[in-house]
Amino acid sequence: MNPFDSPTATPRTSLKLSGWRLRPLLPNEPCLHLAAAERTLTERYLLPVLSELEVFFLAVRRQLDPELERLQPVKLGKPYPLGQCLEIAQAVEKRLRTVAEAALPAEAAQGLRAFKAFLRAGGSLRQVWGDLRGQYFQNAFQLGSLYVDVSNDTVVPTKPKVEVLPFAVANFIPIRSFTQFRQIATSYWQDEIYPNHVLPELAPHCPLIHVSNNGSIRLHDATQYMLAMTRSDAFRPGEAVLREAPMPQAMFERVRNALQDAGWGLAATPEQGRQQALQQCRTQRAKRWHQDAARPAKIIHEARRINQQLARWHQAASTPPSDQETPMPTIKIDNIEYDLDTLSDDAKAQLQSIQFVDQELAKLQMQVAAMQTARNAYVNALKAALPVVPGGDTIKLS
Numbered sequence: 003m004n005p006f007d008s009p010t011a012t013p014r015t016s017l018k019l020s021g022w023r024l025r026p027l028l029p030n031e032p033c034l035h036l037a038a039a040e041r042t043l044t045e046r047y048l049l050p051v052l053s054e055l056e057v058f059f060l061a062v063r064r065q066l067d068p069e070l071e072r073l074q075p076v077k078l079g080k081p082y083p084l085g086q087c088l089e090i091a092q093a094v095e096k097r098l099r100t101v102a103e104a105a106l107p108a109e110a111a112q113g114l115r116a117f118k119a120f121l122r123a124g125g126s127l128r129q130v131w132g133d134l135r136g137q138y139f140q141n142a143f144q145l146g147s148l149y150v151d152v153s154n155d156t157v158v159p160t161k162p163k164v165e166v167l168p169f170a171v172a173n174f175i176p177i178r179s180f181t182q183f184r185q186i187a188t189s190y191w192q193d194e195i196y197p198n199h200v201l202p203e204l205a206p207h208c209p210l211i212h213v214s215n216n217g218s219i220r221l222h223d224a225t226q227y228m229l230a231m232t233r234s235d236a237f238r239p240g241e242a243v244l245r246e247a248p249m250p251q252a253m254f255e256r257v258r259n260a261l262q263d264a265g266w267g268l269a270a271t272p273e274q275g276r277q278q279a280l281q282q283c284r285t286q287r288a289k290r291w292h293q294d295a296a297r298p299a300k301i302i303h304e305a306r307r308i309n310q311q312l313a314r315w316h317q318a319a320s321t322p323p324s325d326q327e328t329p330m331p332t333i334k335i336d337n338i339e340y341d342l343d344t345l346s347d348d349a350k351a352q353l354q355s356i357q358f359v360d361q362e363l364a365k366l367q368m369q370v371a372a373m374q375t376a377r378n379a380y381v382n383a384l385k386a387a388l389p390v391v392p393g394g395d396t397i398k399l400s
Contacts, residue, residue, distance in 0.1 A: 044146030058113025199275030224305035
C-alpha cells in the first residue's frame with residue numbers, strides 16, 4: 003500500500019453500549035464495540051457460510067482485477083496490485099452494489115445471497131482503515147463482526163487476494179496516536195520521521211515530517227482520519243509528539259531551506275520551533291480550532307501546497323548542475339505541450355503507468371528479437387545435423 007493511502011471521510015456515527023454514549027467514530031475507524039444486534043445478525047447470516055462468503059468476495063475481486071490493472075498497471079514504481087489496497091477496496095465496494103448472482107459460480111452465489119440477507123436484516127458494511135497487526139496500514143471492510151480484506155496481496159503479492167476473519171481475531175485496530183502511526187510508518191514505508199518544529203502554525207494538525215529513503219521530504223498526516231484523530235482530543239495527540247526533543251539541526255535546515263521565501267511562517271531554530279509549535283497547540287485549542295468544521299479543508303490545501311514546494315526543491319537538489327539552463331520538462335499530447343510540474347497527481351500517475359508499460363514492451367521486444375535469433379541458429383544447426391538426401395526437397399520450418 004503507498005501510502006500515503008488513507009480513505010476519504012465518511013459521516014461520523016455514534017455508538018451506544020449498555021446505555022452509555024461513546025465518543026464519535028473517526029472517519030473509517032475500525033469499530034471494536036458492536037451493538038449486540040449486529041453480532042447476532044453476523045452469527046445468524048454470515049458465520050455459517052464463511053467459506054462461501056470468502057469465495058464470493060474473491061469472485062468480485064477477480065472480476066475487477068483486469069480493469070484495475072489496466073487503469074493503473076504501476077503505482078509508485080510497483081506493479082499492480084502492490085500499493086493499491088485503497089483503489090481495490092473502493093472498486094469492490096462500488097461493485098458490490100451491482101454484482102449479479104447469475105455472473106457468479108454456485109458457491110460464490112451462495113455467499114452473495116447470505117451477504118444480501120445480512121444487509122436486508124439490518125447488518126452493515128463499512129470501509130475501514132487502521133493498524134493491521136502492528137505492521138501495516140490497511141484498508142479493509144467491517145462486515146458486522148467480520149474483518150473482510152479484499153486487497154490482502156497488495157504488500158506481499160503471493161498472499162491470498164481475500165481474507166475473511168472474525169474481527170476479534172484479525173488484530174486490526176484503530177490508529178490512536180501519532181506515536182503508533184510513526185512506529186508503523188517507520189517500518190512499513192522505511193521513512194525517517196521527525197516532529198514538525200519547522201512550521202509551528204501547522205504543527206497541531208500536522209505534527210510529523212517524513213523523509214523517504216530517496217531523500218524526498220513530506221509534511222504528512224493531512225488526511226481526514228489523522229486530522230480527525232488529533233482534533234477529536236483538542237490537538238493533544240499532536241502535542242505529545244511535538245513535545246519530544248527538537249528536530250535535528252541538519253534536517254531542520256534542509257526543510258527550512260526548501261521552504262524559504264515561500265510565504266510560510268518558519269521557526270528560526272529547532273528549539274524555537276518546538277516551543278512555538280507547543281504554544282500553537284495551546285492557542286488553537288483556546289480558539290477552539292479543533293471544533294471549526296471548515297479548518298480541515300484549509301489544512302489539507304495548505305499541506306498540499308507545502309508538499310509541492312518540497313517536491314520541487316528535492317527535484318532541483320537532485321539534478322546535477324549544468325552550465326546551461328535546463329528547460330522545464332514537458333510532454334506533448336495531441337500536438338499540445340504540457341509542463342510536467344503542472345500536471346495533477348492523477349495525470350502524473352497515468353503518465354507513470356504509460357512509461358512503465360513502454361518499458362515492459364521494450365523488454366518484450368528485446369526478448370522477441372533474442373528468441374528469433376536463437377531460433378534461426380537452431381534451424382541452421384538442425385539443417386547441418388540432418389543426413390544429405392540426394393534430390394530431396396528443401397527443409398521448411400514454419
